[in-house]
Amino acid sequence: MNRSLVWLVGVLALAGAVAIFxxxxxxxxxxxxxxxxxxGQAAPVFELRDDRGAPASLAAYRGRVVVMNLWASWCPPCRxxxxxxxxxxxxxxxxxxxxxVNEGESAARAAAFAAALGIRFPVWIDSxxxxxxxxxxxxxxxxxxxNRQGVVARGFDxxxxxxQMQAAVAPLVRSx
Amino acid sequence: MNAFLAPALVAVSxxxxxxxxxGKAEYHAGWYNVLLVALVAVAAIAARRYFAALQxxxxxxxxxxxxxxxxICAAAGVASGLFGADTRTYVGAPGQRMRADDLGGSLVFPFxxxxxxxxxxxxxxxxxxxxxxxxxxxxxxxxxxxxxxxVFVEARDAxxxxxxxxxxxxxxxxxxxxxxxxxxxxxxxxxxxxxxxVPAARRIVKAVLLDPxxxxxxxxxxxxxxxxxxxxxxxxENDRPLPHAIALSAGGRPAAAAGLxxxxxxxxxxxxxxxxxPALVAVAAxxxxxxxxxxxTLAARRPTLRPPPPERx
Numbered sequence: 235m236n237r238s239l240v241w242l243v244g245v246l247a248l249a250g251a252v253a254i255f256x257x258x259x260x261x262x263x264x265x266x267x268x269x270x271x272x273x274g275q276a277a278p279v280f281e282l283r284d285d286r287g288a289p290a291s292l293a294a295y296r297g298r299v300v301v302m303n304l305w306a307s308w309c310p311p312c313r314x315x316x317x318x319x320x321x322x323x324x325x326x327x328x329x330x331x332x333x334x335v336n337e338g339e340s341a342a343r344a345a346a347f348a349a350a351l352g353i354r355f356p357v358w359i360d361s362x363x364x365x366x367x368x369x370x371x372x373x374x375x376x377x378x379x380x381n382r383q384g385v386v387a388r389g390f391d392x393x394x395x396x397x398q399m400q401a402a403v404a405p406l407v408r409s410x
Numbered sequence: 411m412n413a414f415l416a417p418a419l420v421a422v423s424x425x426x427x428x429x430x431x432x433g434k435a436e437y438h439a440g441w442y443n444v445l446l447v448a449l450v451a452v453a454a455i456a457a458r459r460y461f462a463a464l465q466x467x468x469x470x471x472x473x474x475x476x477x478x479x480x481x482i483c484a485a486a487g488v489a490s491g492l493f494g495a496d497t498r499t500y501v502g503a504p505g506q507r508m509r510a511d512d513l514g515g516s517l518v519f520p521f522x523x524x525x526x527x528x529x530x531x532x533x534x535x536x537x538x539x540x541x542x543x544x545x546x547x548x549x550x551x552x553x554x555x556x557x558x559x560x561v562f563v564e565a566r567d568a569x570x571x572x573x574x575x576x577x578x579x580x581x582x583x584x585x586x587x588x589x590x591x592x593x594x595x596x597x598x599x600x601x602x603x604x605x606x607x608v609p610a611a612r613r614i615v616k617a618v619l620l621d622p623x624x625x626x627x628x629x630x631x632x633x634x635x636x637x638x639x640x641x642x643x644x645x646x647e648n649d650r651p652l653p654h655a656i657a658l659s660a661g662g663r664p665a666a667a668a669g670l671x672x673x674x675x676x677x678x679x680x681x682x683x684x685x686x687x688p689a690l691v692a693v694a695a696x697x698x699x700x701x702x703x704x705x706x707t708l709a710a711r712r713p714t715l716r717p718p719p720p721e722r723x
Contacts, residue, residue: 250482250692250695251485254482254485254489254689254692255493256686257491287549304584306574306609307610308609309609310612335591337574338572338573338574338575338584338586339572339573339574339610340570340571340572342571343572344572361572362523363574363575363585363586364505364521364588366582366584366585367503367504367505367506367582367584368507370506370507370582371583371584372583372585374584
């Protein structure tokens, strides 16, 4: 058998061995669990209702940076975080939208909660807790930042300080 | 038939059967894998003797192809038998993205409301695979969807306000879908069981799934003929039982317990069964090679033998 044939057989044997054994040792990259593992994924878009009953969807905010905050009225850290979210919305009115997504409660309860805290950003009612499931929320609050292209840029489990929020959105707001 | 053909073809057939009839415990047994290796070894030894008698390179190539095909198939079969995981069922909540490292990717479970949507396997550098009732090959696994019963729950306060459902011990924290993976014995019956929390009301609720007959046995008044039911038991946040805290929700009707209005709707939702199998590409390549070699060997009906050496005078 000539030399080149030996090489060819060797390469084919190696490729065959890889094809046979690789699947048993293949492993997904160890992405973090929960919202922190979301960056890079397209943010799911579906229609919800806001706290006044009007249709609401992420699709309406394409081209803007969106900060989606999942919350519920019974959650003390959610309550603590709300004023900072409003401050963030006020800081970047032309480039950024904050959306509060209420997980599993009635519109009346969510609206009363928002009014009591002086919240002016949109509040959506996710009564079936779909965003909570899709974003793999490990608890409340959870925050997901979606870039202008509709792709998740950052995901956070737990309450954020204003400085953390600003540090996360600043590069996205600046980029076009 | 040449002596090497039979063991080689039996080895190929055994591995192909692992794809056609996946999930048999024998495939992971030591004797099965030893048998595969032994068949290939016998084929190789018998073929070697046969080669010596062959004159044409075409006939030699055909014989080599049969043995090589059998070796590739057997390697795939043994790899699956020794390294492949046992049959496993992935149970996910609607809307959940579940990491499945064994499968090299993530399983994406559709929302129950999305009619016709199937669970998908997403893997890096591969197209997503939709997993339905028919078996789908995913490299070293055969996947199929198996329907099972889950329960969608709704909780409201006494004024009818909807309340958040959480599952601190479940696969998905914010989900109103109970996967009912645990079992509990009640009145001698072994029943699917799950639990959830209603943080706004500081309540923990246990839910037991009952078929229509079981529901009728437990409560004739609350059961509905032909409808599955969910038995709720409400505890406080420290797991202490409360008075008037047991209620039966049949056919998705609301039931009152310990200040909550609870509603349980039974639905069928797919789980994914993953059965280890030999690598499809390797088995296909090995089988084709073996069959091509078999055809070549049979075409050379009578092998041309080397002429006997001239007698010494």
